[in-house]
Amino acid sequence: MWHLVWDVVVVGAGPSGSAAARACAEKGLATLCIEEHGTIGYPVQCAGLLSTSAFAECDVSRQSVQNEVSGARMVSDLGGELLFDARTTKAYVVDRCRLDLEMARKAADAGAEFLMKTSVFGVRGSCILTRGVRGREEIPFRLLIAADGPRSSVARMLGLRRPEVYLAGVQAEVPCAVDPRYVELHPNASPDFFGWVIPVSGARARVGLCAREGAKDCFDRFIARYGGNSLHLASGVIPLGVMPQTYGRRALFVGDAAGFAKPTSGGGIYTGVRSAKHAADVAAACCARKTFDDESLKDYERRWMDDFGKELDIGMKALRMRRKMTPEDIDRFCRALNNPDVIETIVRHGDMDRPGALIRRLALKPALIRAMGILFASGVRQILTGQENHHAW
Template sequence: MYDVAVVGAGPSGSSAARACAEAGLSVLCIEEHAAPGFPVQCAGLLSSRAFAGCEVSDHSVLNMVQGARVVSDLGAEVFFDARETKAYVVDRALLDEEMAADAACAGAEFWPKTAVVGREEGRLVTCGASGRRDVEARMVIAADGPRSGMARMLGLARAPVYLSGVQADLPLDLDTRYVEVHPNAAPQFFAWVIPTGAGRGRVGLCGTGGVREAFARFAARYPGGCTHLVTGTIPLGAMPRTYGRQTLFVGDAAGMAKPTSGGGVYTGVRAARHAAAVTVSCCEADDFSDPALAAYEQRWQADFGRELALGMRLFRLRQELTAEKVDALLEPLSDPDITDLIVRYGDMDRPGELVRRLMTKPKLLRGLVTVAGPSVRVILKDLAFGVNE
């Protein structure tokens, strides 16, 4: 019997496996693919904080960026430059591989090309390269992605919103210091252009519907031979309960992607460490009851729960913005005082502080109230009294 079985070897799963192994627990990590990181389903843009949280070398780093350009199809544009590295463009396959290797070096055992296909009398039923194998574990950490089979097996409610995404690697002549964001190319979210190095870039977008057609229109702006095409799913909105029946849910399996950007590495890795800490405590106390597991949800909620809830408010506001409204909002954002705030307080992982400061700017606030009055008032109330979903 293992102390803990981790299902999934992405950044969240490998972080949890490593932390548990370093604490002295016996750890099994079950990964359905032949190697961590495949297939790649990520834009690969990590904030400096998220990259540091992965605790890896720079082996996977393709490029470093220091600013962004937000472009409306109707003419408005906002540009800001932090003049220092704010994010890393990584090869996610290499990143995931290194994180899994670090977990293995810490003592975690890995079963690649193995899927969890059932749960019987507390045991995990797996099927893979070695045939059927049953796994007994005192605890389970589910890091099995946006369509989490573990959540389905337990009958738990899932994230309320799912985005579909498409991304292509193309030859592009870009300034490698800046990413581009195109909100009107994907009306429910946004499109992006990420430089991966000299003469190369990633073009992609996410949305809730019509994604294939929107991507075709957007990608047509960048003619060139596609060398890599990926699709993926992003869950938005944490599941109502992230624990139960000796199982903790982390990362995309728990719906912890950031609603403002779709990124999930930062929140997933932090949740994984909270899950590992609670797993260690439960094993030491030999208490795997739901009240004992509830400490995990308390920990991650105290850490970044309010940021996720505010992000969902902003995501819902995004659904109300037409191309004309987006264009109208970008005009006040281009004010030097506003771009200075964005540079000083902008945070890909914790946008709450920046949003609070932006809401104190009369010109911007008037514009927001004009284009989306009721929703902005709800956000202002949340910022004043704390956000709860």
């Protein structure tokens, strides 16, 4: 059914967009989801590692799951190494194309309409301007949900400020022998972030990294360790830091469009899907009241901040502190973490989506204080209490 005026138009059919479309449709809102590509899930711009919590938020079957991991190995280039194993599934390695497609189908089953091969090139009042398979159109809406990725065109069209820092990510799927139980983290592979080896099986892995500058050169050096055969190469962008205001002018911003990627891991599905559900709640309330001014939309920002805002803030401050660490600091950190008491703490309290509790406990560990110095513990405490001095990257 094509509506004269849509209650909600969602821009982007990634996990955040499809989750928003599904939640809005389930609330009885006339919902349209616009996707610029012809196939949902392509191109792939994600490492495809989801925490169990993130996967549960997606509310899909297991058909996209390729592997389950129970732990991680952190490796310093200077010899330090840490291995921890929770002996229970902590994350899923998924086929993102299958995951995205199933989420879109669930949204369609709930009643959302999809318009593919269509891009947005303007917003005029309460109409969105599109061009694509149906030619040029003006599509009227009551509320817009922008799920159009890290370089959100909707934010640009509405004149809203974007995150100022972006990381470039490069990843290849390669044939190599790996332990399928563990993700490998290589903090020295990138000066800004880290490299990773994600096991798809015992004979295949996704090898990649993120960096602010020189990502391709860093990746070429890193991937050389795993041979020259690449089965699939993917690239993408991760926004660092939330946009100053995630609502405005009849629009709500979710997922990467809002800058909700986690600074500690780069993952954005958990926060993206949760923000989509908060956006749907606010959209339903606004449509019921027939009020779409900024004051009515402001509740969205309160909701996501109460949910995961503090975790994003902690993560951003932790990432700034990581950038100050030299390779020698990182090696010393790996060795200090390789302590039975510390490992037990990581296994018991580690959470890919909400790292604050673990950081708080690690800051009090004598083994880390001795290895890294009192300034390390002091810096972590400042992060948790919000006393860190902010500075540009």
